[in-house]
Structure formats: structure tokens, C-alpha cells
Amino acid sequence: MSGRAVAVVGGVTTKWGVRSATWPELAQEVGAALFRAVPELRAEEVDSLFVGAAEPERFAFQSHVAPLAAEQMGVRPHRILQRTELACASGQSAIRSAYAAIASGLSDIAVAVGIEKMNIPSMAEANSSMGCVMDRMWDGPHGATAPPFFAMVAQRHMLEYGTTEEQLAAVSEKNHRFANSNPSAQFHEKSFPRDKLLRLPLIAPPLRLGDCSSMTDGAAAVLLVGEESARRFTDTPAWIRGTGQYSDFHNLAHSGSLTDWVGLKTASREALRRAGIGVHDLDFAEVHDCFSISEIIEYEALGLCGPGEGGRFVADGRSSIGGEIVVNPRGGLLGCGHPLGATGIGQAVEVFHQFARTVPPARQVPDPEWALVHNLSGSANVHSLMVYQRGGAA
Amino acid sequence: MSGRAVAVVGGVTTKWGVRSATWPELAQEVGAALFRAVPELRAEEVDSLFVGAAEPERFAFQSHVAPLAAEQMGVRPHRILQRTELACASGQSAIRSAYAAIASGLSDIAVAVGIEKMNIPSMAEANSSMGCVMDRMWDGPHGATAPPFFAMVAQRHMLEYGTTEEQLAAVSEKNHRFANSNPSAQFHEKSFPRDKLLRLPLIAPPLRLGDCSSMTDGAAAVLLVGEESARRFTDTPAWIRGTGQYSDFHNLAHSGSLTDWVGLKTASREALRRAGIGVHDLDFAEVHDCFSISEIIEYEALGLCGPGEGGRFVADGRSSIGGEIVVNPRGGLLGCGHPLGATGIGQAVEVFHQFARTVPPARQVPDPEWALVHNLSGSANVHSLMVYQRGGAA
Numbered sequence: 001m002s003g004r005a006v007a008v009v010g011g012v013t014t015k016w017g018v019r020s021a022t023w024p025e026l027a028q029e030v031g032a033a034l035f036r037a038v039p040e041l042r043a044e045e046v047d048s049l050f051v052g053a054a055e056p057e058r059f060a061f062q063s064h065v066a067p068l069a070a071e072q073m074g075v076r077p078h079r080i081l082q083r084t085e086l087a088c089a090s091g092q093s094a095i096r097s098a099y100a101a102i103a104s105g106l107s108d109i110a111v112a113v114g115i116e117k118m119n120i121p122s123m124a125e126a127n128s129s130m131g132c133v134m135d136r137m138w139d140g141p142h143g144a145t146a147p148p149f150f151a152m153v154a155q156r157h158m159l160e161y162g163t164t165e166e167q168l169a170a171v172s173e174k175n176h177r178f179a180n181s182n183p184s185a186q187f188h189e190k191s192f193p194r195d196k197l198l199r200l201p202l203i204a205p206p207l208r209l210g211d212c213s214s215m216t217d218g219a220a221a222v223l224l225v226g227e228e229s230a231r232r233f234t235d236t237p238a239w240i241r242g243t244g245q246y247s248d249f250h251n252l253a254h255s256g257s258l259t260d261w262v263g264l265k266t267a268s269r270e271a272l273r274r275a276g277i278g279v280h281d282l283d284f285a286e287v288h289d290c291f292s293i294s295e296i297i298e299y300e301a302l303g304l305c306g307p308g309e310g311g312r313f314v315a316d317g318r319s320s321i322g323g324e325i326v327v328n329p330r331g332g333l334l335g336c337g338h339p340l341g342a343t344g345i346g347q348a349v350e351v352f353h354q355f356a357r358t359v360p361p362a363r364q365v366p367d368p369e370w371a372l373v374h375n376l377s378g379s380a381n382v383h384s385l386m387v388y389q390r391g392g393a394a
Numbered sequence: 395m396s397g398r399a400v401a402v403v404g405g406v407t408t409k410w411g412v413r414s415a416t417w418p419e420l421a422q423e424v425g426a427a428l429f430r431a432v433p434e435l436r437a438e439e440v441d442s443l444f445v446g447a448a449e450p451e452r453f454a455f456q457s458h459v460a461p462l463a464a465e466q467m468g469v470r471p472h473r474i475l476q477r478t479e480l481a482c483a484s485g486q487s488a489i490r491s492a493y494a495a496i497a498s499g500l501s502d503i504a505v506a507v508g509i510e511k512m513n514i515p516s517m518a519e520a521n522s523s524m525g526c527v528m529d530r531m532w533d534g535p536h537g538a539t540a541p542p543f544f545a546m547v548a549q550r551h552m553l554e555y556g557t558t559e560e561q562l563a564a565v566s567e568k569n570h571r572f573a574n575s576n577p578s579a580q581f582h583e584k585s586f587p588r589d590k591l592l593r594l595p596l597i598a599p600p601l602r603l604g605d606c607s608s609m610t611d612g613a614a615a616v617l618l619v620g621e622e623s624a625r626r627f628t629d630t631p632a633w634i635r636g637t638g639q640y641s642d643f644h645n646l647a648h649s650g651s652l653t654d655w656v657g658l659k660t661a662s663r664e665a666l667r668r669a670g671i672g673v674h675d676l677d678f679a680e681v682h683d684c685f686s687i688s689e690i691i692e693y694e695a696l697g698l699c700g701p702g703e704g705g706r707f708v709a710d711g712r713s714s715i716g717g718e719i720v721v722n723p724r725g726g727l728l729g730c731g732h733p734l735g736a737t738g739i740g741q742a743v744e745v746f747h748q749f750a751r752t753v754p755p756a757r758q759v760p761d762p763e764w765a766l767v768h769n770l771s772g773s774a775n776v777h778s779l780m781v782y783q784r785g786g787a788a
Contacts, residue, residue, distance in 0.1 A: 003397060003498040024531060049641075057451040057526060064481035064527045064772045071644040078660065080494070081641045081776060082487045085477040087458035093476045097491055100474070104397040104497035106637070132451060133458045137418060243500070247443075247475045250465040266472065378458045382475060 003103030005227040007237035007391065008095075010038040011349035016218030016337045017186040023060040023117040024072045030113060030219035031073025038223055040233055041109075048080040048107040049073070052094035052114035054087050054340035058129035060117050069113055073221075079107045087133040088290060089375035089384045090114065091220070091344025096384070098224045099240050109229065113221040114342035126215060133378055138251045146290070147212060149252075149379050151204035154293035156258045158206065160308065163296065165206055167311030169197040171292035172210040174320055175328050179335025181362035184346075186216050186337030211292040216337030220345035222352065230391070236356045238348070238371075242387035244271030249381050264301035264376070264383040271372070275387035279303045282387075283368040284326040284354065286347035288376045289333050295319075298374060299327070321365065329354065329363040344384075347373045355390040397497030399621040401631030401785065402489075404432040405743035410612030410731045411580040417454040417511040418466045424507060424613035425467025432617055434627055435503075442474040442501040443467070446488035446508035448481050448734035452523035453511050463507055467615075473501045481527040482684060483769035483778045484508065485614070485738025490778070492618045493634050503623065507615040508736035520609060527734075527772055532645045540684065541606060543646075543773050545598035548687035550652045552600065554702065557690065559600055561705030563591040565686035566604040568714055569722050573729025575756035578740075580610050580731030605686040610731030614739035616746065624785070630750045632742070632765075636781035638665030643775050658695035658770070658777040665766070669781040673697045676781075677762040678720040678748065680741035682770045683727050689713075692768060693721070715759065723748065723757040738778075741767045749784040 012033040014026060021029060035041060051066045062068065066083045070076065080101050084093035091114035101107035120126050131145040139149075157163045176192045179185035192200070192210040200209040223233065230237040244267035249255050256262065272279060279302055287302075289295040296310035304325060305313040313319060319327035330336060330350035333343060351371045353359045371388045406427040408420060415423060429435060445460045456462065460477040464470065474495050478487035485508035495501035514520050525539040533543075551557045570586045573579035586594070586604040594603040617627065624631040638661035643649050650656065666673060673696055681696075683689040690704035698719060699707040707713060713721035724730060724744035727737060745765045747753045765782045 003500075022531070055451050055457050057449050057523070058457075060530075061526050062530045063449050063452075063479065063523075064776075066480055067641045067644045067772060067776050068529065070641050071648065077639070077641050078664070079639060080490065081480070081639055082491070083479040084491075085457065085479055086460055086475070096474065097476070097478075097494070100491070100494040100498045100500050103500070104494045106397075106494050106497070129451070129457075132455050135462065136454075136456045137416070245471070245473060245475055247461045247464050247471050250461045254465065270472070378461060382458075382461050 005239060006099050006102045006224055007230045007239045008222045008348055008352050009225055009230050009233035009237050011222040011352040012037045013184045013220040013346050013349050014218055016184055016216050016339060018119045019217035021217065023056060023062060023115060024068060026115050026117060026217065026219040027069040027072035030221045034221045034223065038233060041223060043074050045109050046075040046111050047078055048098065048101055048110040049075055049077045050094035050097045050110065050112045051083040052091035052112065052341040052345060053083055054085060054090045054116060055129055059120055059126060069115060075111065086382065087377040088340050089344055089377040089382065090341040092373065092375045092384045092386065095222065095344065095348055095386065096243060102224055102226050108226055110224045111221055112224060112345060113219065114345035115219040116339035116341045117217045118215040118339060119217050135251050138253065144252060147204040147207060150291040150293055151207045153258045154206050157293060157297065160259055163311040165198060167315050168206065168211050168292040170315045171289060171295045172197055172334050174314060175289060175332035175334040178329050178363050179331030181360040182331045182336065185331045185335050186214055187335050207291055213290045213333035213338035216339040218337065218339035218342045220342045220349050222345055222348050234356065237391040238352045238355050238388045239391050240386060241389045242271040242275030244268060244385045245383065247382045252379055259297060261297055261301040261380055263381065264298065267383045267385050268302050271385040271387050277370055282325055282370045282372050284329055284365045285372040285374065286330060286350055287327055287374040289328060290338060292334065294376065295327065326365045329365055344375050351388050399633055400493050400496045400618055401624045401633045402616045402742055402746050403619055403624050403627035403631050405616040405746045406431045407578045407614040407740050407743050408612055410578055410610050410733060412513045413611035415611065417450060417456060417509060418462060420509050420511060420611065420613040421463040421466035424615045428615045428617065432627060435617060437468050439503050440469040440505050441472055442492065442495055442504040443469055443471045444488035444491045444504060444506045445477040446485035446506065446735040446739060447477055448479060448484045448510060449523055453514055453520060463509060469505065480776065481771040482734050483738055483771040483776065484735040486767065486769045486778045486780065489616065489738065489742055489780065490637060496618055496620050502620055504618045505615055506618060506739060507613065508739035509613040510733035510735045511611050512609040512733060513611050529645050532647065538646060541598040541601060544685040544687055545601045547652045548600050551687060551691065554653055557705040559592060561690065561709050562600065562605050562686040564709045565683060565689045566591055566728050568708060569683060569726035569728040572723050572757050573725025575754040576725045576730065579725045579729045580608060581729050601685055607684045607727035607732035610733040612731065612733035612736045614736045614743050616739055616742050628750065631785040632746045632749050632782045633785055634780060635783045636665040636669030638662060638779045639777065641776045646773055653691060655691055655695040655774055657775065658692065661777045661779050662696050665779040665781050671764060676719055676764045676766050678723055678759045679766040679768065680724060680744055681721055681768040683722060684732060686728065688770065689721065720759045723759055738769050745782050
């Protein structure tokens, strides 16, 4: 790849959950937090702003959100200003755009921010809006919104491989336990106690309340710069070493298999190849556990275990601290909540702080050098990945 | 600027107007047109797709439109897939993203497509949706949707400089006349006859029907590649030589002046500086005439004439063929209609075909070498510009 090296050199999140703050107020809050966390950063040197937001038009009746975010955050971009949308992967899209802009020389100092306000007065309106991330013409009329679709995926995985409800619960248990040490998270272990996970209400069988990520309000922001100025901001830049993305289909009828996520296999191979490492070199991964079944299939598609072995992989503790790779130390979407456009940014914030060793000990990955971030969007038809490497002291 | 050179090497539009086609059908139609127009292009070599769309969530109740467009166009992006949104400048945002991706080496062959479907069964719903490109919290409650805002701008310009209704009509007349030779345009001269322009219904005084761009369905697509493969596709690549963008404010209360568009001055200086030319080197410009008054102020902010002289500039024929610079030979937003996300792409298509000399003689700019494309968005608070140079035969 040509272009100069690019790193994430700072990152913050607001508290995620059911918030009274409006969309503009979340933008203001995350902007203030960023400038507090990175005192070396002057507002006027932020030349570009990339805003990840999935559906502000529906949740907040506001389009053209990029200049709104700029105004609320106190920056005045003079190189690139745009919002990126890729449904649940909108945040990572913003980071990818910032990365390309800096690598190409179009930008020198960029902020990628993710903001979503999903808890609104009419939750019926909010829930129906969520449905429009799926194909509305062909899949919508058949009831394929997110929970029924991922329930179908889980049922198929159980049928093909004997995956159990206990194994699904093991994903939820692990991620809510990690969320205990993340004060920004929407939920903690006490919200979903281990002994009750299998008795929680069914949302779409076999998925129970604890298997599903939530409607969440929240924001997160990261600062990205080119190699020449990374050390100005941190001793431990998170270098972007590889990216991969694949769009497989849109209409579900064109999907080859519910449980074999070809797009993730293709995109992760590409991202790791560009980074020059193999999957077993990764110290931790932030993957898209929108539902517990997603994380199980992601282990398999990433090659951390064989097809059908994902359930045992998590139940045996192989994806927790002390296992082969730590998956979702931040608490995942299950623990942190899933403010659509903010999720991908929140994951990158975790990578930065894991590398900087500034997270609480209970979720600190020992001595991390390589990390992977994954987002899926829609009906798991698009997969987006980034590989980060920790930079040592200069 | 670092990074390799990038060119637009092909482009198409669908027919723009009130169409029976749905959003996905417009995507399919423009994809088929692109592959017909560029027979050298193989679907599998399109590695990235950037989709400019302003409000599909509201107009089409569909989010996650990037993979939907990919599927309908018959491409399977494996580098970058995303939608970009910047309200009325969403299309140019898609081109800018493709440009950065190719310049950085992340992409080699990219398509930027703009699609908007605005004529829907409930035009009341469509019109209210249009309103959410303005600030909904502070400006919306005061009635500041697009026509009243630009009417206020026009009234102020008349007050400050003596600009007349006849001068506003001269913009509309010129652009509808150019649209006569553009079969893709929504309107032609006969829809807005010269002698009737000043008797058309008032929309928001002083703006009449002929002063306002329309609700339009349409799509457009351009092919962008790096320097190493440009000659494979065309003898006359449209090289991107400069870009500029500036975000001035969001809430109208923070605007310094209604008639002095500081953001456009700043962004155009930057774009021309990067291209290494002055404004008088331009042979033609595609500017954002969402309302007739916009084009008049754009002449002034670009430095084509002095402050307050924009009305006389157009009335004296200085922005038509035979004048100092040809402005909006495509027919502008007034003539072509304004399918929000498609507009910026349609302007780039015009640049490509002007350089290739494949437009009808009535709108062909003589011997063009340099062109500028401008979009504004929201309450003229964000301005986005690109400068193109015609490449000669290899």
C-alpha cells in the first residue's frame, strides 16, 4: 500500500445507555471529552471530520449531521467534512475514510466521531426505523428485521453443528463480565446474572434478552494523524496496518449460507495479509457481537477455530483472558450497548487504551501488540475489518 | 499533495425527473448504463463503491443503501464500500472519498454513484423530509427550510446591492436554455419560457417557480481510476487537480452574513491553489444553483466579479458561451432537477463529457481545459469544490 502510515493517537467515549441527551448534545459531550483527553490538540488544527451515524434522519429527524457535529464539537474542518453510513458499521467507515484521507495527503489531523441517539419518545418508531437497515423491498415484508434474522442464523447453526443455548449464553456471560470494568458500558454483569441468562425472556427463539444487543444512545471519537505527528500526541500510537471489507449480497435470497460467512473470511484474510500477520498473531479482537450467535460464527470465519466449533471455543474459555485470544475485552455490543454509528469508534477507542495500558486490570489484555476490529452490517452481508499494531516508545 | 494522480474516466446519468422507478431500480439502471458506456470495464475489477445519497432513510425507508446499490449495479466491492452523506453535496462527497481512496492506494478502480428518489406517494412527507437538511433544533421551528432561507438571502442581496427580479430570471433563463440540449434534464426552456419567468407563481418572495430547483428522481455514476490505468478507459481523462471544502457554521444564528459566503471563498481559494491556477483560468464551472440567487452569489464569492455584481454578470451574458466563463452548461440544478445525492455526480459527468467533446454543440464549451465543480449544502454553510483538468492524448 502506498501512502504514509496512519495511527489512532487518542480516543474517548461518552457514557452509553438510555440518555436524556439529544444528538447535538452527545456531539458536544464527546467533543469536550476529546479535547480534555488530548490537551495537546488545538481545535483549529483538526482539518477533517468524519461522522459515523446510521440513521439520524429517522431517530433525530436531522440530516446533514456532519456540520452539526462540527459546530457542537467546536471544530471547523477545512479539508474534508462528511458523514459516512454503513448501518451498524458506520463508525468503522468513518475511521476508514479518515485513514484514506490521511494516507493520501488530503488530511493531516482528522477526527472520526460516531454518534447515535436511538432512545426517542416513540420507541415503536425507533424499532421500525431499525428495520430499514435490512432489505426493505424483499426481506422486510417477510419479517426479516435483525432479531428474527439472527435467530434464524442461530437455529441453523444449532441444527448443523449442535450448538447449544448454554454456549450462546457463554458469549453473553463473558462480555457482560468484561463490561463490569467498563464504566461507559450500558450493561454490567449484574444486569444479566449468569444463573439467569437461560431464563430471560425469549426475543426471537433461541435468542433471549441476554443474547441481543440493545437500543443505545452514545458517542465516541478518535483522533487520527499521519506518521510525522503521531508522537506529539502519544507514546503508544495504534498504527493501522491493514484493512479489509467485503460486500457479499443484499437481498437474503442471494445469500449462499446462513452460517458460513464468506464475506468475513474474505475480508479478514485481506486485512491480515495487508498487515503481514496471521490470525494467531492477534492478541485481542473487538468483534461485532450484535447477537451472541454472531460472535460464535465470527470465531469460525476468522479461523480461530474450525467450522461449528465456535460454541465450544467460548464455553471452554479460549476467547477470554488466559485463553488463546481475548475477544471483546471492552464488553462487546452485548455489554456496552450498540449505538449504531458509535460502535465502530468505541471499539477503536478500546484498542487505543488497551495498547496504552490505561484500561482497568480486569479487562487489560497482557502485553498486547496486535488487535483486530470487526463490524458486520445489515444481514451480515457486509463485513469491515481493521488491523492495528501497537507502536513502542519513540 | 502526496498520492498518485486520480482521474474520472467515464460517466453516465439516467433520465432525471419524476420517475416511476424505485431507488433500487435507479441503481440498476445507472449501473447498466455505466457498463454500456465503458465496455472496457469488467464488473469484477470495480474494487470500491461510494454511494452518494442524502436521505434514502426518509424518501425510501431504506438505510444501508451501499450494499443495495452494489447488488443492483452488479458489482461486489472488496476494498471499500460506503455511503457518504452531506445533504445536497452527498454526490461530491462520494467522489472525494473515491479520490482519497485511490490516491492513498487503498483502491485502484472505484465507482462513485449518486442516487435519490424524491417523488414518493406522499409529497407532504417528502417535503417535510427535505426540511431536515437544515438545523432542526434551532432553525426549523422558525420556518427555515430551503426556499424561505434562500428567499431571505435574495431579499438581502436586493437590499444591499439592488439586485433585481429580472437578474434572478436571467440565471433561470440561461440554465433552462442549456438544458434544452441535455436530454437527461428534468426541465427545458419550454417549461419555463423567458417571457413568463416573471409571471410564474411566487414560492417564497422574491423567488418564483423558475428560481427554484425541483424534487427529482435520478441517478448518475462516474468511474475513477489511478494514473496507471486511466488511458485504458479514455483518451481524455478528467484529472482531479484540486479540492477544497469548508464548514462555516450550522445554526443560522452563527452565520456572519447572508450574502457574503465566506465558506465558498475559503474553499475555492484552497481548491484553486492546489490546482495551481486562478479563477480566470477556468473554462467552465458547474456550480450549485439550487436557487437562482445562489448562482449570483457564487459568481461573487468565486471572484468572477465583485461583491454585488453577480446580477449584472449573468444579465450581461458573461457566464454563457461567448462570455468570460461558461457556468452550468449542463443546465444546472434549475434545468436538470436536483436529485440530492446524484447532483454532484451529474456535474462530474458533464465535466468528463465536456472534456471528451461528446456533448451536443449547443452546450459544448469551446476547447475546455480547466473546470470547477461546486456544491453547497444545508443553509449554504458548507461548500465543497473540485478542480478538474483535461488530459490530452497519451
